[in-house]
Amino acid sequence: MAIPDTLKAGLSFPAIAAPMFLVSGPELVIATCQSGMIGTFPALNQRTTEGYAQWIDEIQGALTPEDARFGVNMIVHPTNSRLMADMMVTVEKKVPLVITSLGAVRDVVDAVHSYGGVVFHDITTVRHAQKAAEAGVDGLILVCNGAGGHAGTYNPFALLGEIRQWYTGTLILSGCLSRGSDVAAALMMGADLGYMGTRFIATREAMASDGYKTMLTQSSAKDIVYTPAISGVPASFLLPSLESHGITKDMLKDMTTKMDMDHEMSDEAKAWKTLWSAGQGTGNVRDILPTSELVARLKAEFSEATQRFAQTNLV
Ligand SMILES: Cc1cc2nc3c(=O)[nH]c(=O)nc-3n(C[C@H](O)[C@H](O)[C@H](O)COP(=O)(O)O)c2cc1C
Known part of the structure:
Protein backbone atom coordinates (compact mmCIF):
# COMPACT_ATOMS: atom_id res chain seq x y z
CA MET A 1 0.00 0.00 0.00
CA ALA A 2 2.06 2.90 -1.30
CA ILE A 3 2.79 5.12 -4.22
CA PRO A 4 5.49 3.52 -6.43
CA ASP A 5 8.85 5.25 -5.88
CA THR A 6 9.20 6.24 -9.54
CA LEU A 7 5.94 8.22 -9.34
CA LYS A 8 6.81 9.92 -6.06
CA ALA A 9 9.48 11.98 -7.78
CA GLY A 10 8.27 15.56 -8.20
CA LEU A 11 4.90 14.75 -6.67
CA SER A 12 3.63 17.44 -4.28
CA PHE A 13 -0.10 16.65 -4.46
CA PRO A 14 -1.25 13.02 -4.14
CA ALA A 15 -3.48 12.80 -7.18
CA ILE A 16 -3.65 12.11 -10.89
CA ALA A 17 -5.44 14.31 -13.44
CA ALA A 18 -7.35 11.54 -15.22
CA PRO A 19 -7.04 10.85 -18.95
CA MET A 20 -10.06 12.21 -20.82
CA PHE A 21 -11.09 11.48 -24.37
CA LEU A 22 -10.94 14.65 -26.50
CA VAL A 23 -10.11 16.75 -23.41
CA SER A 24 -6.56 15.95 -22.22
CA GLY A 25 -3.56 16.86 -24.36
CA PRO A 26 0.06 17.93 -23.90
CA GLU A 27 -0.74 21.43 -22.64
CA LEU A 28 -2.86 20.09 -19.77
CA VAL A 29 -0.40 17.28 -18.99
CA ILE A 30 2.59 19.66 -18.88
CA ALA A 31 0.80 22.23 -16.70
CA THR A 32 -0.41 19.50 -14.33
CA CYS A 33 3.01 17.89 -13.92
CA GLN A 34 4.69 21.28 -13.48
CA SER A 35 2.23 21.92 -10.64
CA GLY A 36 3.32 18.74 -8.84
CA MET A 37 0.46 16.42 -9.79
CA ILE A 38 0.54 13.49 -12.23
CA GLY A 39 -0.85 14.46 -15.66
CA THR A 40 -2.20 11.95 -18.20
CA PHE A 41 -3.81 11.73 -21.63
CA PRO A 42 -5.43 8.96 -23.71
CA ALA A 43 -3.20 7.77 -26.59
CA LEU A 44 -6.28 7.82 -28.82
CA ASN A 45 -6.61 11.59 -28.42
CA GLN A 46 -4.12 11.70 -31.25
CA ARG A 47 -5.41 10.32 -34.55
CA THR A 48 -2.25 8.34 -35.37
CA THR A 49 0.59 6.54 -33.62
CA GLU A 50 3.00 9.12 -35.09
CA GLY A 51 0.94 11.92 -33.56
CA TYR A 52 0.93 10.07 -30.25
CA ALA A 53 4.74 9.84 -30.36
CA GLN A 54 4.96 13.58 -31.08
CA TRP A 55 2.84 14.41 -28.05
CA ILE A 56 5.11 12.32 -25.84
CA ASP A 57 8.14 14.14 -27.27
CA GLU A 58 6.47 17.48 -26.58
CA ILE A 59 5.70 16.51 -22.98
CA GLN A 60 9.14 15.00 -22.30
CA GLY A 61 10.78 18.05 -23.89
CA ALA A 62 8.93 20.41 -21.54
CA LEU A 63 9.21 18.53 -18.24
CA THR A 64 12.22 18.46 -15.92
CA PRO A 65 13.11 15.89 -13.23
CA GLU A 66 11.64 18.32 -10.65
CA ASP A 67 8.17 18.00 -12.21
CA ALA A 68 5.72 15.21 -11.44
CA ARG A 69 5.66 12.21 -13.79
CA PHE A 70 3.15 11.78 -16.62
CA GLY A 71 1.09 8.90 -17.92
CA VAL A 72 -0.84 7.68 -20.94
CA ASN A 73 -4.08 5.74 -21.20
CA MET A 74 -4.27 2.65 -23.41
CA ILE A 75 -7.54 1.03 -24.38
CA VAL A 76 -6.78 -2.70 -24.28
CA HIS A 77 -9.64 -4.02 -26.42
CA PRO A 78 -9.70 -5.99 -29.71
CA THR A 79 -11.29 -3.03 -31.51
CA ASN A 80 -8.30 -0.79 -30.73
CA SER A 81 -6.23 -1.62 -33.81
CA ARG A 82 -3.48 0.81 -32.72
CA LEU A 83 -2.65 -0.91 -29.44
CA MET A 84 0.46 -2.78 -30.60
CA ALA A 85 2.00 0.20 -32.43
CA ASP A 86 1.17 2.60 -29.58
CA MET A 87 2.69 0.21 -27.05
CA MET A 88 5.92 0.06 -29.06
CA VAL A 89 6.15 3.85 -28.87
CA THR A 90 5.32 3.76 -25.15
CA VAL A 91 8.15 1.32 -24.47
CA GLU A 92 10.62 3.13 -26.72
CA LYS A 93 9.92 6.45 -24.99
CA LYS A 94 9.74 4.87 -21.52
CA VAL A 95 6.47 6.50 -20.49
CA PRO A 96 6.54 6.50 -16.65
CA LEU A 97 2.87 5.53 -16.12
CA VAL A 98 0.52 3.49 -18.32
CA ILE A 99 -3.16 3.42 -17.40
CA THR A 100 -4.91 0.47 -19.03
CA SER A 101 -8.66 0.42 -19.57
CA LEU A 102 -10.97 -2.51 -20.35
CA GLY A 103 -8.40 -5.33 -20.64
CA ALA A 104 -5.70 -6.09 -18.07
CA VAL A 105 -3.14 -8.08 -20.04
CA ARG A 106 0.08 -9.63 -18.74
CA ASP A 107 1.98 -8.83 -21.98
CA VAL A 108 1.25 -5.11 -21.65
CA VAL A 109 2.24 -5.15 -17.98
CA ASP A 110 5.49 -6.98 -18.75
CA ALA A 111 6.32 -4.57 -21.58
CA VAL A 112 5.93 -1.55 -19.27
CA HIS A 113 7.83 -3.21 -16.43
CA SER A 114 10.69 -4.00 -18.83
CA TYR A 115 11.82 -0.33 -18.71
CA GLY A 116 10.79 0.38 -15.12
CA GLY A 117 7.36 1.86 -15.90
CA VAL A 118 4.27 1.52 -13.75
CA VAL A 119 0.85 0.15 -14.79
CA PHE A 120 -2.42 1.19 -13.17
CA HIS A 121 -5.64 -0.43 -14.39
CA ASP A 122 -9.10 1.03 -14.04
CA ILE A 123 -11.89 -1.16 -12.74
CA THR A 124 -15.50 -0.80 -11.64
CA THR A 125 -16.03 -4.23 -10.01
CA VAL A 126 -14.20 -6.57 -7.64
CA ARG A 127 -14.09 -9.28 -10.32
CA HIS A 128 -12.23 -6.97 -12.71
CA ALA A 129 -9.94 -5.91 -9.86
CA GLN A 130 -9.04 -9.57 -9.26
CA LYS A 131 -8.30 -10.17 -12.94
CA ALA A 132 -6.09 -7.06 -13.09
CA ALA A 133 -4.23 -8.10 -9.94
CA GLU A 134 -3.61 -11.52 -11.53
CA ALA A 135 -2.20 -9.79 -14.62
CA GLY A 136 0.38 -8.14 -12.30
CA VAL A 137 -0.63 -4.47 -12.50
CA ASP A 138 0.96 -2.13 -9.94
CA GLY A 139 -2.24 -0.37 -8.95
CA LEU A 140 -5.99 -0.32 -9.33
CA ILE A 141 -8.07 2.72 -10.16
CA LEU A 142 -11.47 2.29 -8.54
CA VAL A 143 -13.96 4.09 -10.76
CA CYS A 144 -16.97 4.61 -8.54
CA ASN A 145 -20.52 5.87 -8.74
CA GLY A 146 -21.01 9.32 -10.25
CA ALA A 147 -17.65 9.49 -12.06
CA GLY A 148 -17.31 11.18 -15.44
CA GLY A 149 -16.78 9.01 -18.53
CA HIS A 150 -17.45 5.28 -18.17
CA ALA A 151 -18.36 5.40 -14.50
CA GLY A 152 -18.98 2.52 -12.12
CA THR A 153 -22.01 1.99 -9.93
CA TYR A 154 -20.49 1.16 -6.56
CA ASN A 155 -20.23 3.46 -3.59
CA PRO A 156 -16.54 4.30 -2.98
CA PHE A 157 -16.56 3.21 0.67
CA ALA A 158 -17.99 -0.18 -0.27
CA LEU A 159 -15.65 -0.84 -3.20
CA LEU A 160 -12.45 0.47 -1.63
CA GLY A 161 -13.00 -1.40 1.63
CA GLU A 162 -13.69 -4.68 -0.13
CA ILE A 163 -10.66 -4.45 -2.40
CA ARG A 164 -8.31 -3.25 0.37
CA GLN A 165 -9.06 -6.46 2.29
CA TRP A 166 -6.95 -8.49 -0.16
CA TYR A 167 -5.10 -6.05 -2.43
CA THR A 168 -1.71 -4.74 -1.34
CA GLY A 169 -0.81 -2.65 -4.42
CA THR A 170 -1.49 1.03 -5.01
CA LEU A 171 -5.15 2.05 -4.82
CA ILE A 172 -6.40 5.12 -6.64
CA LEU A 173 -9.91 6.43 -6.02
CA SER A 174 -11.96 7.89 -8.86
CA GLY A 175 -15.38 9.51 -8.98
CA CYS A 176 -16.52 13.03 -8.02
CA LEU A 177 -13.25 14.19 -6.46
CA SER A 178 -13.38 17.95 -7.13
CA ARG A 179 -11.77 19.61 -4.10
CA GLY A 180 -8.54 19.11 -2.20
CA SER A 181 -10.59 17.99 0.78
CA ASP A 182 -12.08 15.20 -1.40
CA VAL A 183 -8.56 13.93 -2.08
CA ALA A 184 -7.76 14.10 1.65
CA ALA A 185 -10.92 12.05 2.32
CA ALA A 186 -9.89 9.48 -0.29
CA LEU A 187 -6.52 9.04 1.45
CA MET A 188 -8.23 8.75 4.80
CA MET A 189 -10.39 5.95 3.39
CA GLY A 190 -7.26 4.02 2.46
CA ALA A 191 -6.53 5.17 -1.09
CA ASP A 192 -2.96 6.13 -2.00
CA LEU A 193 -3.89 8.64 -4.68
CA GLY A 194 -6.95 10.54 -5.86
CA TYR A 195 -8.04 10.60 -9.53
CA MET A 196 -9.72 13.73 -10.86
CA GLY A 197 -11.39 14.04 -14.25
CA THR A 198 -14.32 16.46 -14.44
CA ARG A 199 -12.60 19.15 -12.32
CA PHE A 200 -9.76 19.35 -14.89
CA ILE A 201 -12.09 19.87 -17.87
CA ALA A 202 -12.69 23.37 -16.48
CA THR A 203 -9.06 24.43 -16.85
CA ARG A 204 -7.61 26.84 -19.35
CA GLU A 205 -5.34 24.11 -20.79
CA ALA A 206 -8.02 21.42 -21.37
CA MET A 207 -8.91 20.91 -25.04
CA ALA A 208 -12.67 21.09 -24.29
CA SER A 209 -14.59 23.93 -25.95
CA GLY A 281 -18.94 16.35 -9.09
CA THR A 282 -19.71 19.05 -11.66
CA GLY A 283 -21.77 20.83 -8.97
CA ASN A 284 -18.47 21.53 -7.19
CA VAL A 285 -16.84 23.02 -10.28
CA ARG A 286 -17.75 26.69 -10.40
CA ASP A 287 -14.86 28.28 -12.26
CA ILE A 288 -12.47 27.81 -15.16
CA LEU A 289 -8.89 28.23 -13.99
CA PRO A 290 -5.32 27.94 -15.21
CA THR A 291 -4.16 24.48 -14.08
CA SER A 292 -1.40 25.92 -11.88
CA GLU A 293 -3.99 27.95 -9.95
CA LEU A 294 -6.32 24.97 -9.66
CA VAL A 295 -3.61 22.70 -8.25
CA ALA A 296 -2.44 25.43 -5.84
CA ARG A 297 -6.04 25.68 -4.58
CA LEU A 298 -6.34 21.89 -4.31
CA LYS A 299 -3.18 21.79 -2.19
CA ALA A 300 -4.49 24.52 0.12
CA GLU A 301 -7.85 22.75 0.50
CA PHE A 302 -6.08 19.45 1.18
CA SER A 303 -3.92 21.01 3.84
CA GLU A 304 -6.85 22.82 5.46
CA ALA A 305 -8.88 19.58 5.54
CA THR A 306 -6.11 17.58 7.18
CA GLN A 307 -5.52 20.30 9.80
CA ARG A 308 -9.24 20.50 10.54
CA PHE A 309 -9.34 16.75 10.97
CA ALA A 310 -6.31 16.73 13.28
CA GLN A 311 -8.03 19.33 15.46
CA THR A 312 -11.24 17.39 15.97
CA ASN A 313 -9.67 15.45 18.88
CA LEU A 314 -12.54 13.00 18.91
CA VAL A 315 -10.44 9.90 19.41
C1 LIG B 1 -14.93 13.79 -20.82
C2 LIG B 1 -14.34 12.55 -20.19
C3 LIG B 1 -13.62 11.69 -20.99
C4 LIG B 1 -13.04 10.55 -20.42
N1 LIG B 1 -12.27 9.73 -21.22
C5 LIG B 1 -11.59 8.69 -20.67
C6 LIG B 1 -10.69 7.93 -21.44
O1 LIG B 1 -10.48 8.17 -22.64
N2 LIG B 1 -10.03 6.91 -20.84
C7 LIG B 1 -10.22 6.64 -19.51
O2 LIG B 1 -9.57 5.72 -19.00
N3 LIG B 1 -11.07 7.33 -18.75
C8 LIG B 1 -11.75 8.38 -19.30
N4 LIG B 1 -12.59 9.13 -18.51
C9 LIG B 1 -12.75 8.80 -17.09
C10 LIG B 1 -11.71 9.51 -16.26
O3 LIG B 1 -10.44 9.01 -16.57
C11 LIG B 1 -12.00 9.37 -14.74
O4 LIG B 1 -12.16 8.03 -14.37
C12 LIG B 1 -13.21 10.14 -14.31
O5 LIG B 1 -13.31 11.37 -15.00
C13 LIG B 1 -13.17 10.41 -12.81
O6 LIG B 1 -14.37 10.90 -12.33
P1 LIG B 1 -14.69 12.47 -12.19
O7 LIG B 1 -14.90 12.96 -13.60
O8 LIG B 1 -15.94 12.47 -11.40
O9 LIG B 1 -13.54 13.12 -11.53
C14 LIG B 1 -13.21 10.26 -19.05
C15 LIG B 1 -13.95 11.16 -18.27
C16 LIG B 1 -14.50 12.29 -18.82
C17 LIG B 1 -15.26 13.24 -17.93
Whole structure:
Protein backbone atom coordinates (compact mmCIF):
# COMPACT_ATOMS: atom_id res chain seq x y z
CA MET A 1 0.00 0.00 0.00
CA ALA A 2 2.06 2.90 -1.30
CA ILE A 3 2.79 5.12 -4.22
CA PRO A 4 5.49 3.52 -6.43
CA ASP A 5 8.85 5.25 -5.88
CA THR A 6 9.20 6.24 -9.54
CA LEU A 7 5.94 8.22 -9.34
CA LYS A 8 6.81 9.92 -6.06
CA ALA A 9 9.48 11.98 -7.78
CA GLY A 10 8.27 15.56 -8.20
CA LEU A 11 4.90 14.75 -6.67
CA SER A 12 3.63 17.44 -4.28
CA PHE A 13 -0.10 16.65 -4.46
CA PRO A 14 -1.25 13.02 -4.14
CA ALA A 15 -3.48 12.80 -7.18
CA ILE A 16 -3.65 12.11 -10.89
CA ALA A 17 -5.44 14.31 -13.44
CA ALA A 18 -7.35 11.54 -15.22
CA PRO A 19 -7.04 10.85 -18.95
CA MET A 20 -10.06 12.21 -20.82
CA PHE A 21 -11.09 11.48 -24.37
CA LEU A 22 -10.94 14.65 -26.50
CA VAL A 23 -10.11 16.75 -23.41
CA SER A 24 -6.56 15.95 -22.22
CA GLY A 25 -3.56 16.86 -24.36
CA PRO A 26 0.06 17.93 -23.90
CA GLU A 27 -0.74 21.43 -22.64
CA LEU A 28 -2.86 20.09 -19.77
CA VAL A 29 -0.40 17.28 -18.99
CA ILE A 30 2.59 19.66 -18.88
CA ALA A 31 0.80 22.23 -16.70
CA THR A 32 -0.41 19.50 -14.33
CA CYS A 33 3.01 17.89 -13.92
CA GLN A 34 4.69 21.28 -13.48
CA SER A 35 2.23 21.92 -10.64
CA GLY A 36 3.32 18.74 -8.84
CA MET A 37 0.46 16.42 -9.79
CA ILE A 38 0.54 13.49 -12.23
CA GLY A 39 -0.85 14.46 -15.66
CA THR A 40 -2.20 11.95 -18.20
CA PHE A 41 -3.81 11.73 -21.63
CA PRO A 42 -5.43 8.96 -23.71
CA ALA A 43 -3.20 7.77 -26.59
CA LEU A 44 -6.28 7.82 -28.82
CA ASN A 45 -6.61 11.59 -28.42
CA GLN A 46 -4.12 11.70 -31.25
CA ARG A 47 -5.41 10.32 -34.55
CA THR A 48 -2.25 8.34 -35.37
CA THR A 49 0.59 6.54 -33.62
CA GLU A 50 3.00 9.12 -35.09
CA GLY A 51 0.94 11.92 -33.56
CA TYR A 52 0.93 10.07 -30.25
CA ALA A 53 4.74 9.84 -30.36
CA GLN A 54 4.96 13.58 -31.08
CA TRP A 55 2.84 14.41 -28.05
CA ILE A 56 5.11 12.32 -25.84
CA ASP A 57 8.14 14.14 -27.27
CA GLU A 58 6.47 17.48 -26.58
CA ILE A 59 5.70 16.51 -22.98
CA GLN A 60 9.14 15.00 -22.30
CA GLY A 61 10.78 18.05 -23.89
CA ALA A 62 8.93 20.41 -21.54
CA LEU A 63 9.21 18.53 -18.24
CA THR A 64 12.22 18.46 -15.92
CA PRO A 65 13.11 15.89 -13.23
CA GLU A 66 11.64 18.32 -10.65
CA ASP A 67 8.17 18.00 -12.21
CA ALA A 68 5.72 15.21 -11.44
CA ARG A 69 5.66 12.21 -13.79
CA PHE A 70 3.15 11.78 -16.62
CA GLY A 71 1.09 8.90 -17.92
CA VAL A 72 -0.84 7.68 -20.94
CA ASN A 73 -4.08 5.74 -21.20
CA MET A 74 -4.27 2.65 -23.41
CA ILE A 75 -7.54 1.03 -24.38
CA VAL A 76 -6.78 -2.70 -24.28
CA HIS A 77 -9.64 -4.02 -26.42
CA PRO A 78 -9.70 -5.99 -29.71
CA THR A 79 -11.29 -3.03 -31.51
CA ASN A 80 -8.30 -0.79 -30.73
CA SER A 81 -6.23 -1.62 -33.81
CA ARG A 82 -3.48 0.81 -32.72
CA LEU A 83 -2.65 -0.91 -29.44
CA MET A 84 0.46 -2.78 -30.60
CA ALA A 85 2.00 0.20 -32.43
CA ASP A 86 1.17 2.60 -29.58
CA MET A 87 2.69 0.21 -27.05
CA MET A 88 5.92 0.06 -29.06
CA VAL A 89 6.15 3.85 -28.87
CA THR A 90 5.32 3.76 -25.15
CA VAL A 91 8.15 1.32 -24.47
CA GLU A 92 10.62 3.13 -26.72
CA LYS A 93 9.92 6.45 -24.99
CA LYS A 94 9.74 4.87 -21.52
CA VAL A 95 6.47 6.50 -20.49
CA PRO A 96 6.54 6.50 -16.65
CA LEU A 97 2.87 5.53 -16.12
CA VAL A 98 0.52 3.49 -18.32
CA ILE A 99 -3.16 3.42 -17.40
CA THR A 100 -4.91 0.47 -19.03
CA SER A 101 -8.66 0.42 -19.57
CA LEU A 102 -10.97 -2.51 -20.35
CA GLY A 103 -8.40 -5.33 -20.64
CA ALA A 104 -5.70 -6.09 -18.07
CA VAL A 105 -3.14 -8.08 -20.04
CA ARG A 106 0.08 -9.63 -18.74
CA ASP A 107 1.98 -8.83 -21.98
CA VAL A 108 1.25 -5.11 -21.65
CA VAL A 109 2.24 -5.15 -17.98
CA ASP A 110 5.49 -6.98 -18.75
CA ALA A 111 6.32 -4.57 -21.58
CA VAL A 112 5.93 -1.55 -19.27
CA HIS A 113 7.83 -3.21 -16.43
CA SER A 114 10.69 -4.00 -18.83
CA TYR A 115 11.82 -0.33 -18.71
CA GLY A 116 10.79 0.38 -15.12
CA GLY A 117 7.36 1.86 -15.90
CA VAL A 118 4.27 1.52 -13.75
CA VAL A 119 0.85 0.15 -14.79
CA PHE A 120 -2.42 1.19 -13.17
CA HIS A 121 -5.64 -0.43 -14.39
CA ASP A 122 -9.10 1.03 -14.04
CA ILE A 123 -11.89 -1.16 -12.74
CA THR A 124 -15.50 -0.80 -11.64
CA THR A 125 -16.03 -4.23 -10.01
CA VAL A 126 -14.20 -6.57 -7.64
CA ARG A 127 -14.09 -9.28 -10.32
CA HIS A 128 -12.23 -6.97 -12.71
CA ALA A 129 -9.94 -5.91 -9.86
CA GLN A 130 -9.04 -9.57 -9.26
CA LYS A 131 -8.30 -10.17 -12.94
CA ALA A 132 -6.09 -7.06 -13.09
CA ALA A 133 -4.23 -8.10 -9.94
CA GLU A 134 -3.61 -11.52 -11.53
CA ALA A 135 -2.20 -9.79 -14.62
CA GLY A 136 0.38 -8.14 -12.30
CA VAL A 137 -0.63 -4.47 -12.50
CA ASP A 138 0.96 -2.13 -9.94
CA GLY A 139 -2.24 -0.37 -8.95
CA LEU A 140 -5.99 -0.32 -9.33
CA ILE A 141 -8.07 2.72 -10.16
CA LEU A 142 -11.47 2.29 -8.54
CA VAL A 143 -13.96 4.09 -10.76
CA CYS A 144 -16.97 4.61 -8.54
CA ASN A 145 -20.52 5.87 -8.74
CA GLY A 146 -21.01 9.32 -10.25
CA ALA A 147 -17.65 9.49 -12.06
CA GLY A 148 -17.31 11.18 -15.44
CA GLY A 149 -16.78 9.01 -18.53
CA HIS A 150 -17.45 5.28 -18.17
CA ALA A 151 -18.36 5.40 -14.50
CA GLY A 152 -18.98 2.52 -12.12
CA THR A 153 -22.01 1.99 -9.93
CA TYR A 154 -20.49 1.16 -6.56
CA ASN A 155 -20.23 3.46 -3.59
CA PRO A 156 -16.54 4.30 -2.98
CA PHE A 157 -16.56 3.21 0.67
CA ALA A 158 -17.99 -0.18 -0.27
CA LEU A 159 -15.65 -0.84 -3.20
CA LEU A 160 -12.45 0.47 -1.63
CA GLY A 161 -13.00 -1.40 1.63
CA GLU A 162 -13.69 -4.68 -0.13
CA ILE A 163 -10.66 -4.45 -2.40
CA ARG A 164 -8.31 -3.25 0.37
CA GLN A 165 -9.06 -6.46 2.29
CA TRP A 166 -6.95 -8.49 -0.16
CA TYR A 167 -5.10 -6.05 -2.43
CA THR A 168 -1.71 -4.74 -1.34
CA GLY A 169 -0.81 -2.65 -4.42
CA THR A 170 -1.49 1.03 -5.01
CA LEU A 171 -5.15 2.05 -4.82
CA ILE A 172 -6.40 5.12 -6.64
CA LEU A 173 -9.91 6.43 -6.02
CA SER A 174 -11.96 7.89 -8.86
CA GLY A 175 -15.38 9.51 -8.98
CA CYS A 176 -16.52 13.03 -8.02
CA LEU A 177 -13.25 14.19 -6.46
CA SER A 178 -13.38 17.95 -7.13
CA ARG A 179 -11.77 19.61 -4.10
CA GLY A 180 -8.54 19.11 -2.20
CA SER A 181 -10.59 17.99 0.78
CA ASP A 182 -12.08 15.20 -1.40
CA VAL A 183 -8.56 13.93 -2.08
CA ALA A 184 -7.76 14.10 1.65
CA ALA A 185 -10.92 12.05 2.32
CA ALA A 186 -9.89 9.48 -0.29
CA LEU A 187 -6.52 9.04 1.45
CA MET A 188 -8.23 8.75 4.80
CA MET A 189 -10.39 5.95 3.39
CA GLY A 190 -7.26 4.02 2.46
CA ALA A 191 -6.53 5.17 -1.09
CA ASP A 192 -2.96 6.13 -2.00
CA LEU A 193 -3.89 8.64 -4.68
CA GLY A 194 -6.95 10.54 -5.86
CA TYR A 195 -8.04 10.60 -9.53
CA MET A 196 -9.72 13.73 -10.86
CA GLY A 197 -11.39 14.04 -14.25
CA THR A 198 -14.32 16.46 -14.44
CA ARG A 199 -12.60 19.15 -12.32
CA PHE A 200 -9.76 19.35 -14.89
CA ILE A 201 -12.09 19.87 -17.87
CA ALA A 202 -12.69 23.37 -16.48
CA THR A 203 -9.06 24.43 -16.85
CA ARG A 204 -7.61 26.84 -19.35
CA GLU A 205 -5.34 24.11 -20.79
CA ALA A 206 -8.02 21.42 -21.37
CA MET A 207 -8.91 20.91 -25.04
CA ALA A 208 -12.67 21.09 -24.29
CA SER A 209 -14.59 23.93 -25.95
CA ASP A 210 -15.48 27.06 -24.01
CA GLY A 211 -19.16 26.09 -24.17
CA TYR A 212 -18.37 22.72 -22.55
CA LYS A 213 -16.31 24.32 -19.78
CA THR A 214 -18.97 26.90 -19.08
CA MET A 215 -21.76 24.30 -19.00
CA LEU A 216 -19.80 22.41 -16.33
CA THR A 217 -19.66 25.46 -14.12
CA GLN A 218 -23.41 25.90 -14.44
CA SER A 219 -24.44 22.25 -13.93
CA SER A 220 -24.87 20.10 -10.86
CA ALA A 221 -25.34 16.43 -10.00
CA LYS A 222 -29.00 16.48 -11.04
CA ASP A 223 -27.92 17.35 -14.60
CA ILE A 224 -25.84 14.17 -15.08
CA VAL A 225 -27.39 11.20 -16.90
CA TYR A 226 -25.77 7.77 -16.77
CA THR A 227 -26.58 5.91 -19.97
CA PRO A 228 -25.18 3.24 -22.34
CA ALA A 229 -26.98 4.95 -25.25
CA ILE A 230 -24.07 7.11 -26.45
CA SER A 231 -21.05 4.77 -26.36
CA GLY A 232 -22.45 1.27 -25.79
CA VAL A 233 -21.34 1.00 -22.16
CA PRO A 234 -22.80 3.20 -19.43
CA ALA A 235 -21.21 6.63 -19.20
CA SER A 236 -22.07 9.95 -17.55
CA PHE A 237 -23.20 12.88 -19.71
CA LEU A 238 -24.31 16.44 -19.17
CA LEU A 239 -28.04 16.37 -19.91
CA PRO A 240 -28.09 20.02 -21.13
CA SER A 241 -25.59 19.07 -23.88
CA LEU A 242 -27.86 16.21 -24.97
CA GLU A 243 -30.94 18.41 -24.86
CA SER A 244 -29.26 21.05 -26.99
CA HIS A 245 -29.05 18.35 -29.69
CA GLY A 246 -32.69 17.38 -29.28
CA ILE A 247 -32.04 14.29 -27.13
CA THR A 248 -34.28 14.03 -24.08
CA LYS A 249 -33.88 11.72 -21.10
CA ASP A 250 -36.82 9.61 -22.33
CA MET A 251 -35.30 9.11 -25.77
CA LEU A 252 -32.14 7.58 -24.26
CA LYS A 253 -34.01 4.39 -23.36
CA ASP A 254 -34.55 3.58 -27.05
CA MET A 255 -31.06 4.41 -28.28
CA THR A 256 -28.36 1.73 -28.63
CA THR A 257 -24.73 1.92 -29.73
CA LYS A 258 -21.99 -0.70 -29.95
CA MET A 259 -18.56 -0.07 -28.45
CA ASP A 260 -15.89 0.22 -31.11
CA MET A 261 -12.74 2.20 -30.49
CA ASP A 262 -11.92 2.65 -34.18
CA HIS A 263 -15.41 3.97 -34.59
CA GLU A 264 -14.90 6.27 -31.61
CA MET A 265 -12.05 7.88 -33.50
CA SER A 266 -14.05 8.14 -36.72
CA ASP A 267 -16.28 11.03 -37.65
CA GLU A 268 -19.11 9.63 -35.61
CA ALA A 269 -16.89 9.98 -32.62
CA LYS A 270 -18.06 13.53 -32.79
CA ALA A 271 -20.70 12.16 -30.43
CA TRP A 272 -18.24 12.78 -27.56
CA LYS A 273 -17.41 16.12 -29.09
CA THR A 274 -20.99 17.36 -29.00
CA LEU A 275 -22.55 15.22 -26.25
CA TRP A 276 -20.38 16.18 -23.33
CA SER A 277 -19.36 13.83 -20.53
CA ALA A 278 -18.94 14.88 -16.91
CA GLY A 279 -19.37 13.36 -13.47
CA GLN A 280 -21.72 14.27 -10.64
CA GLY A 281 -18.94 16.35 -9.09
CA THR A 282 -19.71 19.05 -11.66
CA GLY A 283 -21.77 20.83 -8.97
CA ASN A 284 -18.47 21.53 -7.19
CA VAL A 285 -16.84 23.02 -10.28
CA ARG A 286 -17.75 26.69 -10.40
CA ASP A 287 -14.86 28.28 -12.26
CA ILE A 288 -12.47 27.81 -15.16
CA LEU A 289 -8.89 28.23 -13.99
CA PRO A 290 -5.32 27.94 -15.21
CA THR A 291 -4.16 24.48 -14.08
CA SER A 292 -1.40 25.92 -11.88
CA GLU A 293 -3.99 27.95 -9.95
CA LEU A 294 -6.32 24.97 -9.66
CA VAL A 295 -3.61 22.70 -8.25
CA ALA A 296 -2.44 25.43 -5.84
CA ARG A 297 -6.04 25.68 -4.58
CA LEU A 298 -6.34 21.89 -4.31
CA LYS A 299 -3.18 21.79 -2.19
CA ALA A 300 -4.49 24.52 0.12
CA GLU A 301 -7.85 22.75 0.50
CA PHE A 302 -6.08 19.45 1.18
CA SER A 303 -3.92 21.01 3.84
CA GLU A 304 -6.85 22.82 5.46
CA ALA A 305 -8.88 19.58 5.54
CA THR A 306 -6.11 17.58 7.18
CA GLN A 307 -5.52 20.30 9.80
CA ARG A 308 -9.24 20.50 10.54
CA PHE A 309 -9.34 16.75 10.97
CA ALA A 310 -6.31 16.73 13.28
CA GLN A 311 -8.03 19.33 15.46
CA THR A 312 -11.24 17.39 15.97
CA ASN A 313 -9.67 15.45 18.88
CA LEU A 314 -12.54 13.00 18.91
CA VAL A 315 -10.44 9.90 19.41
C1 LIG B 1 -14.93 13.79 -20.82
C2 LIG B 1 -14.34 12.55 -20.19
C3 LIG B 1 -13.62 11.69 -20.99
C4 LIG B 1 -13.04 10.55 -20.42
N1 LIG B 1 -12.27 9.73 -21.22
C5 LIG B 1 -11.59 8.69 -20.67
C6 LIG B 1 -10.69 7.93 -21.44
O1 LIG B 1 -10.48 8.17 -22.64
N2 LIG B 1 -10.03 6.91 -20.84
C7 LIG B 1 -10.22 6.64 -19.51
O2 LIG B 1 -9.57 5.72 -19.00
N3 LIG B 1 -11.07 7.33 -18.75
C8 LIG B 1 -11.75 8.38 -19.30
N4 LIG B 1 -12.59 9.13 -18.51
C9 LIG B 1 -12.75 8.80 -17.09
C10 LIG B 1 -11.71 9.51 -16.26
O3 LIG B 1 -10.44 9.01 -16.57
C11 LIG B 1 -12.00 9.37 -14.74
O4 LIG B 1 -12.16 8.03 -14.37
C12 LIG B 1 -13.21 10.14 -14.31
O5 LIG B 1 -13.31 11.37 -15.00
C13 LIG B 1 -13.17 10.41 -12.81
O6 LIG B 1 -14.37 10.90 -12.33
P1 LIG B 1 -14.69 12.47 -12.19
O7 LIG B 1 -14.90 12.96 -13.60
O8 LIG B 1 -15.94 12.47 -11.40
O9 LIG B 1 -13.54 13.12 -11.53
C14 LIG B 1 -13.21 10.26 -19.05
C15 LIG B 1 -13.95 11.16 -18.27
C16 LIG B 1 -14.50 12.29 -18.82
C17 LIG B 1 -15.26 13.24 -17.93
